[in-house]
Amino acid sequence: MPAAALGTAEWYRHFGTVDAPGSSPCYADWSLHIAEDPGLIARIDRWPYNKRQPLLMLAAARFLGAGVSPYPEFRAFLDEHWAEISRTVMSRATQTNEVGRCATLLPSLAAIAAAEGRPLALIEVGASAGLALFPDRYSYEFDDGATVTRLGPGTSGLPSARSGLPPAGSGLPPAGSGHRPEPPVLRCRTAGPVPLPDSLPSVVWRAGIDLNPLDVRNPDDVAWLEALIWPEQEFRRDRLRRAIAVARHDPPLLVAGDLNEQLLSLAGQAPPDAALVVFHSAVMGYVSAGGRSRFRASMQSLARDRGCHWLSNEGETVIIQEDGSVVVPEMDPARLRGNFLLLHNGQPVAITGPHGQSLDWL
Structure with a gap:
């Protein structure tokens, strides 16, 4: 998790440029688009700081059925399921149990x-x-x-x-x-x-x-x-x-x-x-x-x-x-x-x- 001083848009930009590119082109693309999406950033900012982390939000969307797709389709999915995504984010955590x-x-x-x-x-x-x-x-x-x-x-x-x-x-x-x-x-x-x-x-x-x-x-x-x-x-x-x-x-x-x-x-x-x-x-x-x-x-x-x-x-x-x-x-x-x-x-x-x-x- 980046330092607490990092703003939400910067957090997603960091995830999209540093953490995700070598592992998930999809997450890199989505995160960079989210960083440039003021409306979505404003919604994410309504959550407590520790709930705004990129992997948690993206995993919540995937948990609810979001498929790999271009960002416009993913953005439409977020709009349609935002209430469920918010509930999932608030009730879950990034408990990645990486056995590797x-x-x-x-x-x-x-x-x-x-x-x-x-x-x-x-x-x-x-x-x-x-x-x-x-x-x-x-x-x-x-x-x-x-x-x-x-x-x-x-x-x-x-x-x-x-x-x-x-x-x-x-x-x-x-x-x-x-x-x-x-x-x-x-x-x-x-x-x-x-x-x-x-x-x-x-x-x-x-x-x-x-x-x-x-x-x-x-x-x-x-x-x-x-x-x-x-x-x-x-x-x-x-x-x-x-x-x-x-x-x-x-x-x-x-x-x-x-x-x-x-x-x-x-x-x-x-x-x-x-x-x-x-x-x-x-x-x-x-x-x-x-x-x-x-x-x-x-x-x-x-x-x-x-x-x-x-x-x-x-x-x-x-x-x-x-x-x-x-x-x-x-x-x-x-x-x-x-x-x-x-x-x-x-x-x-x-x-x-x-x-x-x-x-x-x-």
């Missing part, structure tokens, strides 16, 4: 498990439906341009010569069946000395916190998760559905509430003989500066009292220190534009693609 981010977190999670010599206990703050809590249940393909390293449940990470990658497959078992569903394949481009593991780490406990947790067994919640996928990204929709099938097979513990109110008590439920990791992706932009400071204090307390590890995967503009500075390594700012910065216990370790599509180790 597990690929950028996996090397750090595996390194923590190896260093600790213990299995992991995971807590995700801003967990949505908890799909990122299953890094040990998904399959991965890490591509450095020369070789592809494949990892999955019960397999070793053996590199092979790069070749055309096969499709993820098809045919999911029905929800509630006794068969473990086929996992999504999370593909990630890598650069630098990424510490790829030989196998997936063991996870013995997993839990999440969200203001409004989504239930993978609820068709409405599943439809909302799908609406948050950008229109052209059918591969993300496919892996979302596969991740939902995995989560339905063994739903995680999800706690409703503010992260600062729930974190310490939830951490107290984690098995004491497991290595505790608290992680989050694209969450801190929705937390006030005071809330971030309080969260940081909680993480310092957990590190001191529990030996907890902290993985933060966020846009660089919200990685704020107590002195007001931003934690970014010295580098060309263009490397971070439109990307996330992954930190382990406050130290930058990698630049990551926001949907888990790339991992550039520092």
Whole structure:
């Protein structure tokens, strides 16, 4: 989320020029037209500031049936369904449960498990439906341009010569069946000395916190998760559905509430003989500066009292220190534009693609 000083038109213009072009030509086009549409901007400005974000409004329209179309058709859809769109915006949030981010977190999670010599206990703050809590249940393909390293449940990470990658497959078992569903394949481009593991780490406990947790067994919640996928990204929709099938097979513990109110008590439920990791992706932009400071204090307390590890995967503009500075390594700012910065216990370790599509180790 851009800084609060950003006006609504500028927000949509930023989304249309920086965030969307590489992923969704449709959203880029719509957002740029909205930025130049004073009448529509005036309507959006009637919502609370945090409800004006482009992805939330666009997802609400998609949730209600807006198809990929030229802007004039989309604008007509907005006019016809504005009351429903407003209700959806006010009742929903951008809880994009991007399972692809597990690929950028996996090397750090595996390194923590190896260093600790213990299995992991995971807590995700801003967990949505908890799909990122299953890094040990998904399959991965890490591509450095020369070789592809494949990892999955019960397999070793053996590199092979790069070749055309096969499709993820098809045919999911029905929800509630006794068969473990086929996992999504999370593909990630890598650069630098990424510490790829030989196998997936063991996870013995997993839990999440969200203001409004989504239930993978609820068709409405599943439809909302799908609406948050950008229109052209059918591969993300496919892996979302596969991740939902995995989560339905063994739903995680999800706690409703503010992260600062729930974190310490939830951490107290984690098995004491497991290595505790608290992680989050694209969450801190929705937390006030005071809330971030309080969260940081909680993480310092957990590190001191529990030996907890902290993985933060966020846009660089919200990685704020107590002195007001931003934690970014010295580098060309263009490397971070439109990307996330992954930190382990406050130290930058990698630049990551926001949907888990790339991992550039520092």
